[in-house]
Amino acid sequence: MARITHGLSTSHIPAIGAMIDQGRTDGDYWAPIFEGYQWTKQYLADNMPDVVILVYNDHASAFDMKIIPTFAIGCAEEFKPADEGWGPRPVPPVPGHPDLAWHIAQSCILDEFDITIINEMEVDHGLSVPMDVMFDSKDNRTPAKWPVRVVPVAVNVVTYPPPTGNRCWMLGEAIARAVESYPEDLNVHIWGTGGMSHQLQGPRAGLINKEWDQNFLDLMTQDPEKLRTIQHIEYLRETGSEGIEMVMWLIMRGALQGNVTELHRHYHVPCSNTALGHLVLKNEVAETVVA
């Protein structure tokens, strides 16, 4: 059967994609940002998953104001990069895993999570930047072909209200149950992306709250239940209007049901307007529960 072995989180800052595309990943400003992913690249090369369930938000690319799904799952064979105003990023299409995606969709709906099924979707920096920082070469070149298949899970964090942190956590639990009931023997990762503190709008733009972010990172392993009850207003006040993206990390965390070990952490300020955060978590129970 399939099992979720790891949970990863990372910010998905668009400037990272732009620097990769332009070959400008060195220099004093960018080098430490990319350096923090080298450990992860090596670890993934040695422990390559079969499939990544990639939780992200669409930034008004696939979904405009006509349709706003709170939770959506991508069931297509592949997902092409969206044109966000600069032309599509020169990255390969992301291969999907329609069979697992449909299984998760059906299982979640029967588990009372009525997730929206998407059969055609372009994906923006919210999904492509995490793929790059994890799977690019160590000199930050995008591969010709991505090494894993991906099940995109898109979460509305643009139009209020987004889902609560607790609801996100419970969706993670439902996704974990769905994966466990998939018969094929697959090594599955779940990634939560976005965040950490940042505000991209208004006179308060540029807000960064290192103390809050680092406490959030600590609680991911030390006392994750506390994260479930953080209210939207706290994210907004403490971490800026776009810090709300961190609810997506809770889908990842809710899907890890065993003893969780932090293998790697990267936190860096600033990356463009944003506090960059990245965690690699190992789900210790996954190996033993299989039997």
Add this chain to the structure above:
Amino acid sequence: MGDEAVTQTMPRDVHAYLAEFDDIPGTRVYTAQRARVGYHLNQFAMSLMKDENRQRFLADQRAYLDEWDISEDMKQAVLDRDYNRLLDLGGNIYFLAKLFSTDKLSFQDAVSTMTGMSKDEYFSMMVAGGRSPEGVRSIKDKN
């Protein structure tokens, strides 16, 4: 961070939930009210995801804007690239990103225009660790 009440994590009263957003200084939360006012403005911005539309817009901005069911205020704010005004008129930053990307402006440079700082001042503030949350959490609590 968080509290003990696990079963009810959010206020069930939508009015109380929304009212708190107005207490955050220098911030326009993208509520349903704003989304409704800004619907066509945001859809105009979405249209700039197509290269042919970007070219048409850049060739004659006024004529392109006149094709959309949006107010004169909105059109003027687009022409002025007044992003704070566009937020007030129901624009959302991820939609408006299509406008500043059409201008070949990065998120950082576009965002700096809303802060009253120059591009360089904003960059320096970010490199120094960003804007502190101290004093800008709440209008009423002045913290």
